[in-house]
Amino acid sequence: MTTSSTLTEKGRRDCLTGFDVEKVREDFPILKVKVHGKPLVYLDNAATAQKPQVVIDTISTYYMVENSNIHRGIHFLSLQATRAYEDARDKIKHFLNASHTREIIFVRGTTEGINLVAQSYGRPFIKEGDEIVISAMEHHSNIVPWQMLCEQVGAKLRVIPIDDDGELLIDEYGKLLNQRTKFVSVAHLSNALGTISPVKQIIEMAHRFGVPVLLDGAQATPHLKVDVQDLDCDFYAFSGHKLFGPTGVGVLYGKADLLEAMPPYHGGGDMISSVTFEKTLYNVLPYKFEAGTPNIAGGVGLGAAIDYLNGIGLEAVATYEHELLSYATEAVSQIPGVRLIGTAKQKACVLSFVVDDIHAHDVGTILDEEGVAIRTGHHCAMPVMQRFGVPATARASLAFYNTRKEIDTLVAGIRKVKEVFADV
Amino acid sequence: MSDVGQLYQEVILDHYKRPRNFRKLDGASRNAEGYNPLCGDKVTVYAKLEDGVVRDISFQGSGCAISTASASMMTTSLKGRTLAEAEALFASFHRLVTGQPDTAPGRVELGKLAVFSGISEFPIRVKCATLAWHTLHAALERKGQTVSTE
Secondary structure, rough: OOOOHHHHHHOEEEEOOOOEEEHHHHHOOHHEEOOOEEEOOEEEEOOOOOOHHHHHHHHHHHHHHHHHOHHHHHOOHHHHHHHHHHHHHHHHHHHHOOOOOHHEEEOOOOHHHHHHHHHHHHHOOOOOOOEEEEOOOOHHOOOOHHHHHHHHOOOOEEEOEEOOOOOHHHHHHHHHOOEEEEEEEEOOEEHHHHHEOOHHHHHHHOOOOOOOOEEOOOOOEEEEOOHHHHHHEEEEEEEEEHHHHOOOOEEEEEEEHHHOOOOOOOOOOOOOEOOOOOOOEEOOOOHHHHOOOOOOHHHHHHHHHHHHHHHHHHHHHHHHHHHHHHHHHHHHHHOOOOEEOOOOOOOOOEEEEEOEEEOOOHHHHHHHOOOOOOOOOOOHHHHHHHHHHOEEEEEEOOOOOHHHHHHHHHHHHHHHHHHHHHHH | OHHHHHHHHHHHHHHHHOOEOOOOOOOOOEEEEEEEEOEEEEEEEEEEEEEEEEEEEEEEEEEEEHHHHHHHHHHHHHHHEHHHHHHHHHHHHHHHHHOOOOOOOOOOOHHHHHHHHHHOHHHHHHHHHHHHHHHHHHHHOOOOOOOEEO
């Protein structure tokens, strides 16, 4: 840490980034909520992030003056709604630095994005005996869709191992790649460990075998600048609700040539250009993959969240959060009997830990009494828990509206947990 | 006492740190496994029945303070009880932890188990407190499959 101690002790304005956290907090009405009579300390951002007023207002305005169905109406409101929705798609295109808006497919969330690829790419192009590579730190949503595909087509799932710090063993990954490998799907940023994986290298290595790569960006998008062209990833999936937008909307980016070659995922309205009982012609991208009336307000709200985030600047966010995570890591690891799970060199925003002889669930209950919201359990990554030999961890996950003072409250809470359990 | 103090009473912490009857039971006539996917708690309950009486009972597994202490105190409360008494005790215990008034005709004295009354303030932890009991119930019913709280 290079920040001077006098300034950091104030905990308000970081002179290094010029990031005014107190001002940002004003944008999030929920941060004023009291929990058990105490100020909410929301450290469960990896589960879902809170929403700024501007996102809430955008959704509410959409329903008050724009609501209509899209892509079909000739009337004024339908055109308004269509424009708002397609504007959001354009914002997402810029956010990911995709080449075309037709590469941006609205889905319900990361999970649906991955399932879409597993089925629509996997079923036609992955055959018996082929291999799909994932990593040992994936969320269940990047494991189960591939297992389902493997069962359907007779392919095999191969898993890149991780080391004790929670870093991918890149040499082992290299050994897994071969002529049978037909797909690679890995997390950009691990939800359970906070590890940022060397995804550019992973993609390069896969492409040498002509293998497409999907990145699960659910955790990365709120914290890291993502450039799908620079990464050269073939698919990128993320969720709106972790990006300070609404639940029930997410995005799948895919390279246009791959998406063109894939059959639709769902059949229905909006994804067709003509239907007869003899033959249906599918719509063009991205609509081919968007059957049915979508979450229009959600898409529009996600656009507002991206505007908001751009206004703050993801680089300022990343710098501030990095400093906050360093502060939290140091403070939590100084508590006797606390062990961090996930100590990769490249990390963001996730602090997973276990307390000696105290189950994560008990830690979570006692912290909740202090107003501190963390996640406890297996974080939908049971293989990660098995890898580290723990049934569960406590996980504090940060966002740019969290403060050093809140980290201090977390630390005091963990000390209280130890006091409660020291009584006997 | 704070709510957390109500929950983590000394007796509970004692049974968590020093669980009683924490072993595999040789010659058990019944056993079942229980699992709480929410927190990863796992428990195996063993029971030796003779003439409709729980002659011996034990458990193994890993879990939070509430589930471990509940399993431990369940074993100490049930040894020597008839099957009917065991089921009645479970019913009373369930009413206690879910905050329902215990006025049913089959009501039995909970004794030390009353220490779990604080759970009713923490609905998310009811599953922790009842996991071992549900598992025992399955063992007594000879259901044989793994019990899940979900």
